[in-house]
Amino acid sequence: xxDEEFPLLSELKKGPWPSFVKEIEKTVEQKPEIKDLxxxxxxxxxxxxxxxxxxxxxxxxGYGGGVIGRYSFLAKExxxxxxxxxxxxNQPSGYFYTTEALRKICDVWDEYGSGLTNMxxxxxxxxxxxxxxxxxxxxxxxxxxxxxxxxxxxxxxRTPNACVGPARCEFALFDTLALCYDLTMTYQDELHRPxxxxxxxxxxSGCPNDCVAAKARSDFAIIGTWKxxxxxxxxxxxxxxxxxVDIQKQVVEQCPTKxxxxxEEKKELKIDNENCVRCMHCINVLPKALRPGDVRGACILLxxxxxxxxxxxxxWLIVPFIPADELADTVKDxxxxxxxxxxxxxxxxxxxxxxxxxxxMMNFLEAVGLEPDPRMIKHPRENPFFFWREEDLKPRVDxxxxxxxxxKALEE
Amino acid sequence: MAxxxxxxxxxxxxxxxxxxxxxxxxxxxxxxxxxxxxxxxPGVLVHVAExxxxxxxxRAGEPxxxxxxxxxxxxxxxxxxxxxxxxxxxxxxxxxxxxxxSKIDDLIKEVEELGYPVGGTWDxxxxxxxxxxxxxxxxxxxxxxxxxxxxxxxxxxxxxxFDHFKNMDLPGLCRISLACCLNMCGAVHASDISxxxxxxxxxxxxxxxxxRTCEIPSTVSGCPTxxxxxxxxxxxxxxxxxxxxxxxxxxxxxxxxxxxxxxNGGVAILAGGKISDARAPARLSKVIVPWxxxxxxxxxxxxxxxxxxxxxxxxxxxxxxxxxxxxDRIGWEKFFEKTGIEFKVQLIDDFRQPRHTFxxxxxxxx
Numbered sequence: 152x153x154d155e156e157f158p159l160l161s162e163l164k165k166g167p168w169p170s171f172v173k174e175i176e177k178t179v180e181q182k183p184e185i186k187d188l189x190x191x192x193x194x195x196x197x198x199x200x201x202x203x204x205x206x207x208x209x210x211x212x213g214y215g216g217g218v219i220g221r222y223s224f225l226a227k228e229x230x231x232x233x234x235x236x237x238x239x240x241n242q243p244s245g246y247f248y249t250t251e252a253l254r255k256i257c258d259v260w261d262e263y264g265s266g267l268t269n270m271x272x273x274x275x276x277x278x279x280x281x282x283x284x285x286x287x288x289x290x291x292x293x294x295x296x297x298x299x300x301x302x303x304x305x306x307x308x309r310t311p312n313a314c315v316g317p318a319r320c321e322f323a324l325f326d327t328l329a330l331c332y333d334l335t336m337t338y339q340d341e342l343h344r345p346x347x348x349x350x351x352x353x354x355x356s357g358c359p360n361d362c363v364a365a366k367a368r369s370d371f372a373i374i375g376t377w378k379x380x381x382x383x384x385x386x387x388x389x390x391x392x393x394x395x396v397d398i399q400k401q402v403v404e405q406c407p408t409k410x411x412x413x414x415e416e417k418k419e420l421k422i423d424n425e426n427c428v429r430c431m432h433c434i435n436v437l438p439k440a441l442r443p444g445d446v447r448g449a450c451i452l453l454x455x456x457x458x459x460x461x462x463x464x465x466x467w468l469i470v471p472f473i474p475a476d477e478l479a480d481t482v483k484d485x486x487x488x489x490x491x492x493x494x495x496x497x498x499x500x501x502x503x504x505x506x507x508x509x510x511x512m513m514n515f516l517e518a519v520g521l522e523p524d525p526r527m528i529k530h531p532r533e534n535p536f537f538f539w540r541e542e543d544l545k546p547r548v549d550x551x552x553x554x555x556x557x558x559k560a561l562e563e
Numbered sequence: 564m565a566x567x568x569x570x571x572x573x574x575x576x577x578x579x580x581x582x583x584x585x586x587x588x589x590x591x592x593x594x595x596x597x598x599x600x601x602x603x604x605p606g607v608l609v610h611v612a613e614x615x616x617x618x619x620x621x622r623a624g625e626p627x628x629x630x631x632x633x634x635x636x637x638x639x640x641x642x643x644x645x646x647x648x649x650x651x652x653x654x655x656x657x658x659x660x661x662x663x664x665s666k667i668d669d670l671i672k673e674v675e676e677l678g679y680p681v682g683g684t685w686d687x688x689x690x691x692x693x694x695x696x697x698x699x700x701x702x703x704x705x706x707x708x709x710x711x712x713x714x715x716x717x718x719x720x721x722x723x724x725f726d727h728f729k730n731m732d733l734p735g736l737c738r739i740s741l742a743c744c745l746n747m748c749g750a751v752h753a754s755d756i757s758x759x760x761x762x763x764x765x766x767x768x769x770x771x772x773x774x775r776t777c778e779i780p781s782t783v784s785g786c787p788t789x790x791x792x793x794x795x796x797x798x799x800x801x802x803x804x805x806x807x808x809x810x811x812x813x814x815x816x817x818x819x820x821x822x823x824x825x826x827n828g829g830v831a832i833l834a835g836g837k838i839s840d841a842r843a844p845a846r847l848s849k850v851i852v853p854w855x856x857x858x859x860x861x862x863x864x865x866x867x868x869x870x871x872x873x874x875x876x877x878x879x880x881x882x883x884x885x886x887x888x889x890x891d892r893i894g895w896e897k898f899f900e901k902t903g904i905e906f907k908v909q910l911i912d913d914f915r916q917p918r919h920t921f922x923x924x925x926x927x928x929x
Contacts, residue, residue, distance in 0.1 A: 165722075170718060241578060256634075271655070328582050
């Protein structure tokens, strides 16, 4: 493109960080009609407003989601992007690809779409940006032949996502990738056919470092943790000390519960595991010397979401521990109970967190069959305004009856 | 509107490919048996397995918007150096996995020649951290609700902070995220620094569009502050502008209710969130700048604030201390003083149950 034609966008070709404008230009080399995207984008940069219309329901046969309809306000001036729908394509767990598989996606997208992608979208999908209504079904069919399927959109289960896990991380406390794949395959119907009050997200992190931001970004976060003692290799502790790691300052003083002691002379670490909250800091700093224990599994945090509607939420703990070998079954059983309750009670566009806030944790716990646990809260409530039920109480005594009888007795 | 029917075998609900088919042999062999990792230099990790096998990771930042042509070029490098395997990260990085250490530098050279900088790693043992890539949303390239662009703001910020991506010169982890409206499909609400496109003007109902495209009762009941009421006679929606806080939810539900205003929309900046539970627990980000102008193509006001926060924190923080932990130590009053960011009245919460954010102690700093 000539920089005179798109002066504002050409500013964003400068500088050391990879330029998205150059990526569009690369696409224009192959598909001249995509120049209309630059035209519209330059206009947005001039006028400081989007030129994409609101929605439009488009889909492929048998699916209720996975395609985001998009039409341009500038269709007459930019016919190349008059229809510019997105396809969300479910990524393989952990974002691992063979180049053969990636090239197949490129082949399909070069044939049926704009050639522009996001690697990846926020939820985890491969995002194929920009195709026409006419091309949706053939594109879907070609993707299916290449072994790929659509991800979630709308009021459906969104594409589950997981950290790299045991594939390339020594911290993974369970098989995040296998669980992600299992949930994705088990719930294909929930993923492809929106049927709930609003969206629902699973994200899976193998340890409390939470590299997929599960607790902030998913309604149902599955995060690895363990129950027994941190394993210490004192030889490796010594080696770190000899290599110049200031263990007192970098590890001991950074421990949030002050449960680590360091013997400077012997160069040995001692951990009071009863008071450890498994934050991962010491293990992050000394990965050769410290390892999580062997009683491994995950906890569940519920309700993570962005601000719309009632404000942002970081998920809160509802299950402190599920052993790794029971994880898949327990997660499915619990998630299905959550869905049933939410589906029954949720209002249109009400996320699970907002429903729990509206209906109360007591109702929620009862509905999904969880026992209360002090680990679920930061501290107990500061007000005594709770709802007792009939079965908690003795038969109601009428105070008026007591007083009136007393008055009557005095009169007599 | 369905697309045109196609006469061929119909495959559906096959799900994604099984990830096991996508794993390089060294990963397959040592799956779940990794012993430890080290950071060899910025952008390069080595993971060592119990078997003694090693896998080297070269991480490179990408712009999220990728052409198939670029993906093919990356595939060529993956064929040449990584036996035809490649992976990506949740923060828009490409990761090349190698088994031959001697090929690392040649690969880095070729990746960087393609325009993708190698970096974005951290070494917790040495308390040296790179800035990681920014996660963000679509903006004007593809979205119908954005108050600002996304890719352009991110490019401007990463250009300004480029050296921090390339070098591990920060005291702690710093995650920057951007969402171009409050829908936050990027879920940026728990980041060290987050940027959010915000509207500041109420929706402008277009009666004709509302009649044609909206379900009035659900739109009205979807307003979190009760600012909407139906006008059943005229079959449209009336906005009580004094109750609107410009979240844009009504526009998501009803195309007839846009909040856009090129001059009044803009960028809010938040800081001090974190997601990892390492040391201090996870927490939400707090608003530190209520509004900056939407100023393409380079958003200089926004870049200046991000730089002020990042450089002040980088100069002052103790090893490992993230922005949230640094603020815990120095206090919010010192945060505003040190960064030079003006404390505006909008930063005092007045939405839901704001008193929990008020200071109820005589302990504070001058």
